[in-house]
Amino acid sequence: MHRLVHARRKNTPKVFHGRSSRIYDLMSRWVLRGMYRRLAADVAAAAPQGGAVLDVGTGPGVLLVELAARRPDLQLTGIDLSADMIAAATRNLEPFGTRASAHVGDVTNLPLQDRSFDLIVSSLSLHHWDDPDAAVPELARVLRPGGRVHIYDFPSAPFDKLTDAARTRSVLNGPSPTPTPIRTGVPFLRCIRYVMSS
Ligand SMILES: C[S@@+](CC[C@H](N)C(=O)[O-])C[C@H]1O[C@@H](n2cnc3c(N)ncnc32)[C@H](O)[C@@H]1O
Numbered sequence: 001m002h003r004l005v006h007a008r009r010k011n012t013p014k015v016f017h018g019r020s021s022r023i024y025d026l027m028s029r030w031v032l033r034g035m036y037r038r039l040a041a042d043v044a045a046a047a048p049q050g051g052a053v054l055d056v057g058t059g060p061g062v063l064l065v066e067l068a069a070r071r072p073d074l075q076l077t078g079i080d081l082s083a084d085m086i087a088a089a090t091r092n093l094e095p096f097g098t099r100a101s102a103h104v105g106d107v108t109n110l111p112l113q114d115r116s117f118d119l120i121v122s123s124l125s126l127h128h129w130d131d132p133d134a135a136v137p138e139l140a141r142v143l144r145p146g147g148r149v150h151i152y153d154f155p156s157a158p159f160d161k162l163t164d165a166a167r168t169r170s171v172l173n174g175p176s177p178t179p180t181p182i183r184t185g186v187p188f189l190r191c192i193r194y195v196m197s198s
Contacts, residue, residue, distance in 0.1 A: 040066035051118035057125025061089030078102035140171035
């Protein structure tokens, strides 16, 4: 089914505004909560002690909520194109105070300083990005030396575009990414972890 949604709605983040963002927020917090717990456990195992983590296309921020609960030492930032999603994420992250924040922004033009994150994550967002090629230098710019990028998405997401852009631009040119299946705990929802590094 996600292929159909992908084909019809790719590159139209407007679907994440208004009522749709409220429905997505509810779905994420209740129906898909188990998946975010699994992803957060995976991210928590990779994040360095006291590190700064960025979630790109954070939506209502449920992955960050689960990460904040597991790792009180981390400083967490979420970015999303949709102001309504950021409003939901800000509400959901409120219990964590200054440890976590969410801001409107585009993955191709991140409103963030150079070399400010140890780990960048993104879940179920890559397949919505208009321009994955242009995202790569931005992800590389805000990543600290030695940092990693964990992209989680459907098997059909354009992971290869990220690799091609990294090669062309000579950034994030660490070991070749290996697509790794990640258990979501949700029937029929298949997810791949794709790790890039500097
Ligand atoms: C399917 S939702 C996933 C949200 C959340 N990461 C999750 O796992 O539930 C995709 C999100 O990506 C955001 N998005 C799409 N294109 C983006 C871009 N170019 N930059 C930042 N966020 C983007 C959308 O606004 C939407 O909130």
